[in-house]
Amino acid sequence: MSVAAIIGGGVIGGGWAARFLLNGWDVRVFDPDPEAERKVGEVLDNARRSLPGLSDAAMPQEGRLSFHRSMADTVKGADWIQESVPERLDIKHKVLAELQGACDESAVIGSSTSGFKPSELQQGAVRPAQIMVCHPFNPVYLLPLIEVVTTPENDTGIVEKAKALLTSVGLYPLHLRKEIDAHVADRFLEAVWREALWLVKDGIATTEEIDNAIRYGFGIRWAQMGLFETYRVAGGEAGMKHFMAQFGPALKWPWTKLMDVPEFTDELVDLIAGQSDEQSGAHSIRELERIRDNNLVSMMRALKAQDYGAGALLNAHDAVLLQDSPVPATLEQITDYAVPLVMLAQAVPIDWLDYNGHMNEARYLEAFSRATDHFMKLIGCDADYIANGGSFFTAETHIRHLGEAAPGARIEVTTRVISGEGKKMHLWHEMTHEGAVLATGEQILLHVSLETRKPAPMPDAMQAILARMVAGQADMSPPDGLGRAIGAPR
Amino acid sequence: MSVAAIIGGGVIGGGWAARFLLNGWDVRVFDPDPEAERKVGEVLDNARRSLPGLSDAAMPQEGRLSFHRSMADTVKGADWIQESVPERLDIKHKVLAELQGACDESAVIGSSTSGFKPSELQQGAVRPAQIMVCHPFNPVYLLPLIEVVTTPENDTGIVEKAKALLTSVGLYPLHLRKEIDAHVADRFLEAVWREALWLVKDGIATTEEIDNAIRYGFGIRWAQMGLFETYRVAGGEAGMKHFMAQFGPALKWPWTKLMDVPEFTDELVDLIAGQSDEQSGAHSIRELERIRDNNLVSMMRALKAQDYGAGALLNAHDAVLLQDSPVPATLEQITDYAVPLVMLAQAVPIDWLDYNGHMNEARYLEAFSRATDHFMKLIGCDADYIANGGSFFTAETHIRHLGEAAPGARIEVTTRVISGEGKKMHLWHEMTHEGAVLATGEQILLHVSLETRKPAPMPDAMQAILARMVAGQADMSPPDGLGRAIGAPR
Numbered sequence: 001m002s003v004a005a006i007i008g009g010g011v012i013g014g015g016w017a018a019r020f021l022l023n024g025w026d027v028r029v030f031d032p033d034p035e036a037e038r039k040v041g042e043v044l045d046n047a048r049r050s051l052p053g054l055s056d057a058a059m060p061q062e063g064r065l066s067f068h069r070s071m072a073d074t075v076k077g078a079d080w081i082q083e084s085v086p087e088r089l090d091i092k093h094k095v096l097a098e099l100q101g102a103c104d105e106s107a108v109i110g111s112s113t114s115g116f117k118p119s120e121l122q123q124g125a126v127r128p129a130q131i132m133v134c135h136p137f138n139p140v141y142l143l144p145l146i147e148v149v150t151t152p153e154n155d156t157g158i159v160e161k162a163k164a165l166l167t168s169v170g171l172y173p174l175h176l177r178k179e180i181d182a183h184v185a186d187r188f189l190e191a192v193w194r195e196a197l198w199l200v201k202d203g204i205a206t207t208e209e210i211d212n213a214i215r216y217g218f219g220i221r222w223a224q225m226g227l228f229e230t231y232r233v234a235g236g237e238a239g240m241k242h243f244m245a246q247f248g249p250a251l252k253w254p255w256t257k258l259m260d261v262p263e264f265t266d267e268l269v270d271l272i273a274g275q276s277d278e279q280s281g282a283h284s285i286r287e288l289e290r291i292r293d294n295n296l297v298s299m300m301r302a303l304k305a306q307d308y309g310a311g312a313l314l315n316a317h318d319a320v321l322l323q324d325s326p327v328p329a330t331l332e333q334i335t336d337y338a339v340p341l342v343m344l345a346q347a348v349p350i351d352w353l354d355y356n357g358h359m360n361e362a363r364y365l366e367a368f369s370r371a372t373d374h375f376m377k378l379i380g381c382d383a384d385y386i387a388n389g390g391s392f393f394t395a396e397t398h399i400r401h402l403g404e405a406a407p408g409a410r411i412e413v414t415t416r417v418i419s420g421e422g423k424k425m426h427l428w429h430e431m432t433h434e435g436a437v438l439a440t441g442e443q444i445l446l447h448v449s450l451e452t453r454k455p456a457p458m459p460d461a462m463q464a465i466l467a468r469m470v471a472g473q474a475d476m477s478p479p480d481g482l483g484r485a486i487g488a489p490r
Numbered sequence: 491m492s493v494a495a496i497i498g499g500g501v502i503g504g505g506w507a508a509r510f511l512l513n514g515w516d517v518r519v520f521d522p523d524p525e526a527e528r529k530v531g532e533v534l535d536n537a538r539r540s541l542p543g544l545s546d547a548a549m550p551q552e553g554r555l556s557f558h559r560s561m562a563d564t565v566k567g568a569d570w571i572q573e574s575v576p577e578r579l580d581i582k583h584k585v586l587a588e589l590q591g592a593c594d595e596s597a598v599i600g601s602s603t604s605g606f607k608p609s610e611l612q613q614g615a616v617r618p619a620q621i622m623v624c625h626p627f628n629p630v631y632l633l634p635l636i637e638v639v640t641t642p643e644n645d646t647g648i649v650e651k652a653k654a655l656l657t658s659v660g661l662y663p664l665h666l667r668k669e670i671d672a673h674v675a676d677r678f679l680e681a682v683w684r685e686a687l688w689l690v691k692d693g694i695a696t697t698e699e700i701d702n703a704i705r706y707g708f709g710i711r712w713a714q715m716g717l718f719e720t721y722r723v724a725g726g727e728a729g730m731k732h733f734m735a736q737f738g739p740a741l742k743w744p745w746t747k748l749m750d751v752p753e754f755t756d757e758l759v760d761l762i763a764g765q766s767d768e769q770s771g772a773h774s775i776r777e778l779e780r781i782r783d784n785n786l787v788s789m790m791r792a793l794k795a796q797d798y799g800a801g802a803l804l805n806a807h808d809a810v811l812l813q814d815s816p817v818p819a820t821l822e823q824i825t826d827y828a829v830p831l832v833m834l835a836q837a838v839p840i841d842w843l844d845y846n847g848h849m850n851e852a853r854y855l856e857a858f859s860r861a862t863d864h865f866m867k868l869i870g871c872d873a874d875y876i877a878n879g880g881s882f883f884t885a886e887t888h889i890r891h892l893g894e895a896a897p898g899a900r901i902e903v904t905t906r907v908i909s910g911e912g913k914k915m916h917l918w919h920e921m922t923h924e925g926a927v928l929a930t931g932e933q934i935l936l937h938v939s940l941e942t943r944k945p946a947p948m949p950d951a952m953q954a955i956l957a958r959m960v961a962g963q964a965d966m967s968p969p970d971g972l973g974r975a976i977g978a979p980r
Contacts, residue, residue, distance in 0.1 A: 011724070011726060137707040137708065137711070138723075138724050143706065143707055143710070143711070144706045144707075145702070145703060145706040145707035147703070172702065172706050174695070174699055174702055174703055174706075176694055176695060177693055177694055177695060178692070178693060178694050180689075180692070180694050184689060184694060184695050184699075184700065184703045185703045185704070185707050185708055187685050187689070188682050188685055188686075188703075188704070188708070189708060191681035191682060191684070191685050192678050192681060192682065192717060193717070194681070195677050195678055195681050196678075196717055196718070199670075199674060199677070202668070202670070203667055203668060204666055204667055204668050204670050204674060205664075205666060205667060205674050207718040207719075208718075209664055209674075210674065210716065210717060210718065211715065211716025211717060211718050211719050212635070212662065212664055212716065213635060213637070213664055213674045213675045213678075213716075214675070214678070214712050214716040214717055215712060215713055215714060215715065215716045215799045215800060216633065216634045216635035216662050216664075216799075216800050216803065217627040217633055217634075217635035217675050218627065218675055218678070218679060219709065219712035219713045219714075219716060220633070220713040220786060220789060220790065220799075220800055221627070221633070221782075221786070222704050222705060222709035222712065222713070223705055223709045223710040223712070223713035223789060224705060224709075224782065224785035224786070224789065225701065225705065225782060225785070226700065226701025226702065226703075226704040226705045226709060227682060227683070227686055227700060227701060227704055228686070228697040228698075228700065228701050228762070228765075228766055228769065228770075229697075229701050229766075229769065229770050229778070230782075232766050232770050232775070232778065233628075233775060233778045233779055233782055234501070234628055235775075236501060236775055237775050239763070240762065240763040240766040240767070241759055241763045244759050244762065244763070245759075269731055269734050269735075272718070272730065272734065273729070273730040273731045273734070275718075276718050276719075276722050276730045277730070279718065279719065280718075280719050280722050285722070285723060285725075285726055285727050288719070288722065288723045289723055291796070291798060292711075292714065292715060292720075292723055294796050294798075295714035295715070295792075295793060295796050295798050295799065296710060296711070296714070298792035298793065298795060298796055299710060299713060299714065299789045299792045299793065300710065301792065302785075302788035302789045302791065302792040302841065303785060303788065303789065305788060305841060306781070306784050306785050306788055306841075308781060308784075308785050309705045309706075309710075309785065310705060310706050310710055313706065351792065351795060351796075355873070355876055355881075356876070356881050356883065356940065357940075360856075360859065361855060361859050361884045361887065362852050362853070362855040362856035362859050363852070365851060365852040365855045365887075365889075366850075366852035369850065369851050369852050383845070386845055386846070391845075391846050393846065393891065393894075394851045394891055395890070395891055396888070396889065396890050396891070396976050396977065397851065397887070397888070397889045397976075398886070398887070398888045398889075398975075398976040399855075399886065399887045399888075400885070400886050401883065401884055401885055401886070404943065426977060442976050444976060444977050450846065450847075453894065483975055483976060483977060484975060485888075485973050485974060485975035485976075485978075486886050486887075486888040486932050486934060486973060486975075487886065487916065487934050487973060488975075
């Protein structure tokens with residue numbers, strides 16, 4: 001069992017704690033604040049309802065969470081130590097020295113600092129080699145970006161170890177090629193923040209109008225392609241050079257006030273805080289956190305379906321999680337046909353809920369459909385097979401709803417083959433949560449040619465696999481409800 | 491019928507043309523480029539497959555598109571004139587003068603300029619009052635933001651007219667309080683672009699790494715909440731003032747190179763173009779456009795489900811589109827119960843497709859489920875009713891797939907009540923495309939108390955409505971396939 005030590009339990013430290021804990025690590029927290037346990041608990045509540053459903057695979061079992069009174073106890077034997085204490089170099093140096101007095105030499109010490117370079121953190125350290133910047137983004141339990149910044153003091157071994165551990169908990173380590181003030185992302189945020197302060201101060205737009213200018217325009221563009229790929233598309237067939245030639249001259253124009261810094265007067269603070277109250281004051285911060293997490297999960301899952309941007313990253317991580325899943329990856333992994341086959345194991349995502357506060361009926365079919373997809377893959381109808389023109393189309397489905405599913409609840413779908421020969425395959429799915437049946441899904445599928453879009457016989461090898469499965473289930477009693485007409489009494 | 495004149499048919503002009511055309515306007519295009527018709531056609535292809543499915547209502551019938559050889563012909567009698575010619579003030583002045591020689595005084599002349607202020611465009615114009623900046627974002631057919639920038643020369647009447655017309659085609663007019671160089675959004679883009687050029691030039695990160703820093707972190711955050719609301723959440727319960735106090739001092743730190751402008755040498759252009767090729771060169775621009783549009787539609791639809799950001803905007807626009815829909819908004823609008831009731835009319839969105847290139851089975855149920863939701867609303871089970879603790883849960887569904895649906899195809903769902911009394915409602919849905927039945931969906935729903943989560947009788951008034959509907963359909967023959975068990979021969 002891997003152990004993470006979290007030094008500083010605010011929003012950022014709490015986010016790190018949640019990220020590790022929900023990925024199966026044991027997590028120890030040190031924070032002298034008497035409110036730390038409550039604060040970390042609140043972040044964990046948010047993480048537990050949003051993170052598991054981001055994945056199409058079941059996450060590992062949660063690790064153990066503990067709070068400690070001494071830094072030495074917290075870090076002893078830990079594999080990862082994450083420092084998220086206030087942004088003052090003297091405090092950071094004192095904490096790092098205390099950590100290094102008690103921790104393993106092989107542990108990674110990551111700092112969440114946004115303001116300091118790793119060379120500054122390493123000053124005067126007994127083992128500078130193990131200290132590096134690992135700068136996260138809020139909410140740490142959902143957003144994958146971690147800026148990893150190192151110096152020549154960090155040897156390759158520990159840097160590779162750090163990147164591998166971050167990747168293993170679903171993060172994306174962006175290893176900067178050189179250290180620089182504020183790393184990369186915060187330099188952009190700083191530039192936009194400066195410009196935004198001027199726009200509000202000069203009365204060009206309010207905070208709400210500026211937010212709308214971002215989220216109805218370039219913000220949603222950047223969420224999927226970033227800056228350069230977006231401009232590449234804008235440049236059209238003429239290419240990136242042409243685009244740059246067009247945009248280049250604007251650099252000399254007075255399109256920004258960034259050369260100046262607005263003075264940070266009480267008046268400016270009041271103006272912005274007042275506009276922000278007007279814009280967002282109808283919601284408490286807790287509500288806004290939930291709204292933000294719902295939005296992020298929904299958009300990231302939308303990008304998963306397109307296998308792009310953060311969605312492609314999540315899919316790659318799912319592929320790793322699936323290796324420890326009860327869902328067999330290949331036919332050879334199935335040792336016993338005389339039991340229903342687990343074809344799906346995952347948590348109910350936030351975006352599957354409806355106004356009744358439970359999983360929407362269409363998402364039951366989405367889960368059954370994904371179970372069918374995986375079953376098809378096992379019998380040989382995989383992406384290659386489909387690319388070569390064969391597939392299955394669903395002809396009929398009968399769903400019976402027997403229970404409800406809440407967000408974050410772990411569900412499984414098991415599948416039985418009722419029959420499968422010629423052009424037709426008859427499947428029986430059951431969806432369960434902690435052993436209780438939530439729904440049954442009975443499906444008739446037809447093997448088709450994607451060229452004619454018409455039914456066509458399955459290849460012999462596929463029919464043989466299905467025959468073996470049906471024979472293996474011969475001693476099982478037929479599922480309760482099989483072949484029943486809709487509305488028939490139970 | 492409203493008429494839009496599009497002056498300049500590049501990517502931006504083509505996007506404007508598509509936006510108006512697909513919202514039912516007649517569109518006339520002027521562009522001396524012999525390739526203009528092909529170029530606008532390509533933008534239209536992209537728009538036709540992505541924009542209609544963004545809406546949960548059916549869009550109006552497309553207007554007529556025509557290409558003209560003279561500017562005077564193009565603008566005569568037009569309600570909206572959009573100028574998207576190259577960014578040179580002398581060209582803009584010449585074009586505007588010619589437009590004003592032929593167009594109606596009451597027409598809005600919007601300029602797509604990103605570089606010029608409206609006061610500059612109005613210089614020397616015969617009627618400065620009708621000229622304003624309406625600055626769009628690419629792709630114009632999907633992104634809602636339009637920066638509207640005016641001067642005191644523009645009287646309130648024409649500004650309000652412009653904002654109303656933009657809103658009517660699903661755009662969000664952000665009316666700046668004062669004119670300023672580069673408006674609002676491009677000032678942010680310019681700031682980020684400058685910083686990005688330095689980061690590449692100084693070898694801190696590649697174009698791909700910078701794009702990842704954006705889209706795995708703050709980009710996806712900004713897509714939904716923008717800058718200020720994101721920081722409000724980050725500030726936590728302590729509030730916006732506290733957040734600003736923390737962030738404020740950083741303004742004085744050297745976190746940006748924005749004060750300098752990197753020199754735009756061939757070397758820098760080659761470096762960036764080369765990195766961009768490595769990052770995105772595997773896809774053609776046409777492919778990247780499709781990928782971008784698929785991503786944008788998927789994310790914007792995800793935000794619709796959360797009713798937030800651009801999603802809330804789209805929902806508000808849908809509510810307007812629904813007024814011209816074949817779907818009755820209230821029970822009183824239904825004049826004839828002896829025909830199936832149209833409960834849904836929309837286009838198949840891109841994110842409803844699967845690997846077989848057609849609408850995924852789960853989305854058929856999503857469409858039936860939305861038809862059921864609307865039917866529930868008509869019989870009195872609306873948001874208020876649900877908030878007061880009553881609702882319907884689906885007990886069983888039987889779907890038969892009889893045809894396929896392609897992206898952008900317009901589908902309708904009609905609904906019949908088979909029975910409805912006590913706790914139970916039995917519905918029959920049919921999904922059609924151009925009159926052909928794509929699928930049938932038979933559902934048994936139970937009226938429930940949301941407190942006990944158990945079945946409970948419907949109120950008498952609701953039962954009376956259902957009885958009236960069932961009686962109204964007494965002379966119709968039962969639907970083909972009603973009550974059939976799954977897999978039963980047709």
